[in-house]
Amino acid sequence: MASFKFLKTDYQLNQLKNKFTTVWxxxxxxxxxxxxxxxxxxxxxxxxxxxxxxSKSLVQLLKEEGVLKKESITAKNxxxxxxxxxxxxxxxxKKKFDEIIEGVTSVLKRNSFTTGGFLDGDNExxxxxxxxxxxxxxxxxxxxxxxxKDLESKKTENINTSENFLLGILGVIGVALVxxxxxxxxxxxxxxxxxxxxxxxxxxxxxxxxxxxKISIFSAVVIFIFLTVSLFIGTFLEYTWRLYNFYKEExxxxxxxxxNEAPQIIxxxxxIRSEFTRDMLINGAxxxxxxAISCFSAYKSEDRFVQIKKVDNIK
Numbered sequence: 001m002a003s004f005k006f007l008k009t010d011y012q013l014n015q016l017k018n019k020f021t022t023v024w025x026x027x028x029x030x031x032x033x034x035x036x037x038x039x040x041x042x043x044x045x046x047x048x049x050x051x052x053x054x055s056k057s058l059v060q061l062l063k064e065e066g067v068l069k070k071e072s073i074t075a076k077n078x079x080x081x082x083x084x085x086x087x088x089x090x091x092x093x094k095k096k097f098d099e100i101i102e103g104v105t106s107v108l109k110r111n112s113f114t115t116g117g118f119l120d121g122d123n124e125x126x127x128x129x130x131x132x133x134x135x136x137x138x139x140x141x142x143x144x145x146x147x148x149k150d151l152e153s154k155k156t157e158n159i160n161t162s163e164n165f166l167l168g169i170l171g172v173i174g175v176a177l178v179x180x181x182x183x184x185x186x187x188x189x190x191x192x193x194x195x196x197x198x199x200x201x202x203x204x205x206x207x208x209x210x211x212x213x214k215i216s217i218f219s220a221v222v223i224f225i226f227l228t229v230s231l232f233i234g235t236f237l238e239y240t241w242r243l244y245n246f247y248k249e250e251x252x253x254x255x256x257x258x259x260n261e262a263p264q265i266i267x268x269x270x271x272i273r274s275e276f277t278r279d280m281l282i283n284g285a286x287x288x289x290x291x292a293i294s295c296f297s298a299y300k301s302e303d304r305f306v307q308i309k310k311v312d313n314i315k
Contacts, residue, residue, distance in 0.1 A: 004038055006094045016129070016136055016311065020297065024136055026129055030105040032115040033127065033138045043086050043097065047104060048138055049113040050078040050121025061111060067103030078121030080104070119143040129311040136311065148308060158303040161213050168212025172223050175203045176230035183234030188241055196234065197283050200227050201290035205298045214302060220295050231287055235279055239266060 004023065007013045013027035013036065022039040033048040049058060058075045062068055072083040082100055087093045108115075116123030117140040125140040132147065139147060179200040186196060204223050209215055240262040244255050266272050 003093070004036070004043075006097075007036060010094075017131075019134055020293070022134075026136060026138070028115075029101055030109075032105055032108060033118075034101075035136055035138070037135075038086060041086050042083055044081060044083045045097075045100065045104075046079050046081045046118070047108070048078060048115040048118050048121070049080050049108050050116060050123075051111065051113045058113070062104065062107060065103075065107045067107055068100065071100065077119050078116065079118045116140070117143040119146060130308055131311050132308050133306040144308070144310075151303070151306060151308065154303040155306070158214060163214045163216055163219065164212045165219055168208040168219060169222060169226075171207040171211045172204045172226050175200065175207055176226050179203075179227075179230050180234040180237065183231070184237045184241060187234075187238035194283060194286050197227075197231060197287035198290050200230065201287065201294040205294040209298055215295075215298050220298075224291050224295075227287060227291065228284070231283055232280065235276065235283065236262065236266075239272070239276055243272075 004025065007025045008015065011027065011029055013025040013029070013034070016024040016026055018024065022037050025036040027034060029047075035046040037044045037046075051058075056064075058080045059073050062073055062080070068082060070084070072081075074081050074083075082104060084096065084100065087096055114121065114123050116138075117125070117127060118137045119139055120143055122140045122143065125142065127138045127140055128144070130137050130139050130144060130147070132151075137147075179196055182199070183196045204227060205215070208219065208223060212219065240255075240259050243262055243265060244253070244258040247253050247258060266276050
């Protein structure tokens, strides 16, 4: 993972508690309150920026100014967020961050954008950092109370929402089928098939929550069962294809014939049985880890489980 130590040394930002694998920093840069987070290959910079009666949206303004090129720009409430891929070299990483933060804040200053609470942009009241679900926000006391009220409403709605189990599971079955095909194709191509279980877990939970609207313990268990079965089928079909390629060199056989005999061949051939068991254990372990992370993340992202707490007072 790229180094962001310069955020402490050069920008005097405070490092906050990590959220899973996401590292967070907070502080003021060039007069604007900022939240900086990075995970794996992506960095996200959220800047508090507000202007009453602006004729142009902040996203439109930044695009017209041309200070950002391939970076993603989104605006929400009184903030603008820039996301970009982290360069491999530490020196290039710092240079990239410097260019973005200098370019964006200069545009904000030229166009008279102020900085304050991330919800309403209030800069007349003291701010605090609040830990909210998967992120951190700078909020005033009034914004905090407003956020709590809004969250309580979402929690009630989430609790009263019916889980569409059937539709969600149909989506998981679709992901499982794609996973089986991907596993076989990756194996045939000699690629690293360990990435397939990671894809299966992330895609399954994401799609299930989108279709079913919420996730329960029962549905999580069912998802895991489907993923385990799909992993076994994918591994079995990959080995069957290997056996088919081996036997067709000396015998006139069809894939269907090998498919029928594959279970017996795998069980009765020590070397093949050992390799098959090893692959199942490795990919099974990856699946289990991915499942645990995805399941926990899915539950934590449910509105009914989100908690808000103050992290630090800003002076």
